[in-house]
Amino acid sequence: MSEILIGIDVGGTNIKIGCFDLQLNLISKTSVTTEADMGPEPVVERMVEAIIGLVKEAGFNPEDISAAGIGTPGPADYKAGIIINSTNMPAFKNVPIKKMLSVALNCPVAFDNDANVACMGEFAVGAGREVNDMVFFTLGTGIGGGIISDGKLIQGAGGNAAELGHIIIYAGGRRCNCGQRGCAEAYASASHTAKRALEAIEAGAESSLKKVREKKGQISCKDVYEHLKRGDELAKRITEETAEALGLLCVNVLHMTEPQRIVFAGAMIKEGDLLLDRIKYYFNKNIWKLKKETVEICFATLGEDAGIIGAAAMAKEIIRE
Amino acid sequence: MSEILIGIDVGGTNIKIGCFDLQLNLISKTSVTTEADMGPEPVVERMVEAIIGLVKEAGFNPEDISAAGIGTPGPADYKAGIIINSTNMPAFKNVPIKKMLSVALNCPVAFDNDANVACMGEFAVGAGREVNDMVFFTLGTGIGGGIISDGKLIQGAGGNAAELGHIIIYAGGRRCNCGQRGCAEAYASASHTAKRALEAIEAGAESSLKKVREKKGQISCKDVYEHLKRGDELAKRITEETAEALGLLCVNVLHMTEPQRIVFAGAMIKEGDLLLDRIKYYFNKNIWKLKKETVEICFATLGEDAGIIGAAAMAKEIIRE
16 A cells, blocks of 8 residues: 655755655654764665554554655765765765665655755645745755756756856855855855854954854854844944845846745854845845836744755655656 | 648847748748837738738648647737837737737747847757757847747746846846846846947946947947957956856856756857857856756857747647647
């Protein structure tokens, strides 16, 4: 009997697993530590054990699994189903994860990067559920992205579409971790927001963040927003620059695929309107005035479950086919 | 009998019309002057007369038309089938062109902007015919665009996707005709390439282009490339800036929809390798080195027929449905 879907969200620290019905309602979920250093076989074995335990606990049998979906951090060859060289899991090199899972669970497996999978989750049941065209950003160490056009995820010729953090908006500007100059990520990711604050302090800027640095040896993006709330001028400048880069990024994605909704996710959205209102301000300031734009810029609604839900939504797509 | 497709490419000066078989082979073509000042009804009447004449000349009857496609310059409400306010045809305001043609020809009509239509032509039988994912640019007064993802044209929530000339790559930079700052178009369209040369001369730059300006009162993009060939230093700087903006635009579209091929069209491509080699140079200089990119940057192959072929290709899509 074909009754349930499995969604798996692999992170550097934890693997989250969800068991869903065919309408994407969550039946139950669990989490195991990744223990990536153990290497791919033991990790997949633990993952499969946890899945089977979860399924049985929910009153089903492994044979009831219609399909599974899995999201992992890139880079990977998503079309071939292989984790090539994961930066967060160094022991995973050329791992045919899709095939390994498919054999172990005896069901079809959908595989994509973590940002695309979370995008699918928000599109299926979260912030994008009423629309057909959506762009999704995750603000974390980097800026990940996903694009839904006419109800379908854009995957690109090699499965590497929607690398939206690496859109160049300040040509010749800051060096990004990717090697390019002027990427949105090099300004507006959580880590680059913190990094710009640190650089400014090291260059002699006055700021209440100085004490944070002295105490902790570093500054987090959360610290920057905390000191913005306390009225620190440097924190204001840094967070305005972050919002402007994100507003410009919204302009650019609007001109590319014309989404109805642009959805931001990631830990940074905990800053709420301090972030969202300023992104909207810079979008409105920079967008053309040739016609009235109706795109809605908003935050994700699913929180940490977006990954498992999106993975299950992708699994649902492959049983349909 | 359902045997032929009609492709119509409306420009400010001429309306080109092609009669095609269902495999998109051109049977015959014609052209009439637009005479847009006469207003929509007479223009559509002339267009329909020309179509019927063309069809009969080719040995068919109007009943043999399976579907027609039409491309016009924007802005329009392509989903509703209405030319709202054409900058090149001021007498055309709120014209339900799709319905008018559909009634006159008694067949379904596909309607899109000229850049999307030319993109479809190159995708169907031109520079993009072997690929599934392609991005298309036309370099003219502005920079138009089209995106094919997984074999389908991306139209966006309101039919206004792929406004690729208005992707901001130099935030805070030159003012574009659209009102935004730093758009690719404000640097790299044919008219802005000429304009930058003119501005440099007006600011006192030395250049053999000075004489052109004295003689003609203006400078064209063609003049700039002509003087590049003659070794003019200013022409070299201006055309390098054009190529760099286009190379950066290629980086950005690669990170958005990951095309296999990026195709440039428009009068500027007559400059050949003087343009293409430099775009490739700046793409390679600016793209990340995280993985080897295999995207091919090339020129369109259909020339002036791209519009009628693309319009016919769109017509073909709607009989399929």
